[in-house]
Amino acid sequence: MRPGSPSPPEQPAAPGADGWGLASGGGARDAWPRSPLAPSEMITAQSALLEREAQESSTTDEELAGRRAANGSSERGGAASTPDYGEKKLPQALIIGVKKGGTRALLEAIRVHPDVRAVGVEPHFFDRNYEKGLEWYRNVMPKTLDGQITMEKTPSYFVTNEAPKRIHSMAKDIKLIVVVRNPVTRAISDYTQTLSKKPEIPTFEVLAFKNRTLGLIDASWSAIRIGIYALHLENWLQYFPLSQILFVSGERLIVDPAGEMAKVQDFLGLKRVVTEKHFYFNKTKGFPCLKKPEDSSAPRCLGKSKGRTHPRIDPDVIHRLRKFYKPFNMMFYQMTGQDFQWEQEDSDK
Numbered sequence: 001m002r003p004g005s006p007s008p009p010e011q012p013a014a015p016g017a018d019g020w021g022l023a024s025g026g027g028a029r030d031a032w033p034r035s036p037l038a039p040s041e042m043i044t045a046q047s048a049l050l051e052r053e054a055q056e057s058s059t060t061d062e063e064l065a066g067r068r069a070a071n072g073s074s075e076r077g078g079a080a081s082t083p084d085y086g087e088k089k090l091p092q093a094l095i096i097g098v099k100k101g102g103t104r105a106l107l108e109a110i111r112v113h114p115d116v117r118a119v120g121v122e123p124h125f126f127d128r129n130y131e132k133g134l135e136w137y138r139n140v141m142p143k144t145l146d147g148q149i150t151m152e153k154t155p156s157y158f159v160t161n162e163a164p165k166r167i168h169s170m171a172k173d174i175k176l177i178v179v180v181r182n183p184v185t186r187a188i189s190d191y192t193q194t195l196s197k198k199p200e201i202p203t204f205e206v207l208a209f210k211n212r213t214l215g216l217i218d219a220s221w222s223a224i225r226i227g228i229y230a231l232h233l234e235n236w237l238q239y240f241p242l243s244q245i246l247f248v249s250g251e252r253l254i255v256d257p258a259g260e261m262a263k264v265q266d267f268l269g270l271k272r273v274v275t276e277k278h279f280y281f282n283k284t285k286g287f288p289c290l291k292k293p294e295d296s297s298a299p300r301c302l303g304k305s306k307g308r309t310h311p312r313i314d315p316d317v318i319h320r321l322r323k324f325y326k327p328f329n330m331m332f333y334q335m336t337g338q339d340f341q342w343e344q345e346d347s348d349k
């Protein structure tokens, strides 16, 4: 951490503490709340801090990863196929998280834009493949023409300690996008993904607690820890100003994809090309899908690993988790100047 930078949120305020007014701008990150934590929350917050050193469990888009490994070959970006002219460049914008936030939906939507070329698989350069070097990374990228933006998404970057420094040393003016989602639903989504691969794992309710009788949440479990967004964001703000980070609402990306895409295109300095016209709500899928491009026959919904049915979780556990996350969420709203409204009862259903 650089000298003079704000301290990590070791003592976030308990729910209902004073001074939680939302910042209107981006300068609120200095205003760390100072109210004491409930003891159990103190313990879990501390364990969360300690666990930051732990290696993040991997995030993959199984279906895509299965099709093509990031082994140095480029992948065509864009919905309409763009001829493979141009040169490979290091990315100017990254979708850095969060796992299960809606990162694939965002990447696929922004790739429709003719001025964006993106690599389809997750390169995991700044976490797992850093030692391969920048030339390896550049080679993973698709070719771009002048004026086109190169992008990639790797959701684990957001929770990788070394990522901000590494990315900053590559390009300090890079644009960063984080898709955030109610951390309770995100945790359940994350668990659902693991469960789909390892059906023998314990229940969510078992994994979520260090001590269920005492109500001690296990913040060292990555499914829980990833959702402490304020903690991770603090790391990024040591290297990047808030103006270089866009926070996209994972919830709004589902109910109003065009609205969120307008913000993304503005942030990237792109013309608003991706609009309502590109989306339709697919009742079978239960999610918005991209309309079929003129040169293709099929509309494009995300694969079956996106939009999975979640197992039913004990409402008491949901309630406890909501309480656990509330002070961190408040802190996150204050740091970003955005209220994601996760405290509303229905938002983690």
Ligand SMILES: Nc1ncnc2c1ncn2[C@@H]1O[C@H](COP(=O)(O)OS(=O)(=O)O)[C@@H](OP(=O)(O)O)[C@H]1O
Pocket: 059, 060, 061, 098, 099, 100, 101, 102, 103, 104, 105, 155, 188, 189, 190, 192, 250, 253, 254, 287, 288, 289, 301, 302, 305, 306, 307, 308, 309
């Ligand atoms: N249009 C559309 N179609 C399908 N799914 C959508 C869409 N928009 C957002 N989402 C939500 O994206 C969730 C998966 O998030 P990610 O793509 O970030 O997952 S991953 O980290 O890359 O594995 C996924 O989470 P689950 O519902 O838990 O499967 C979806 O809720």
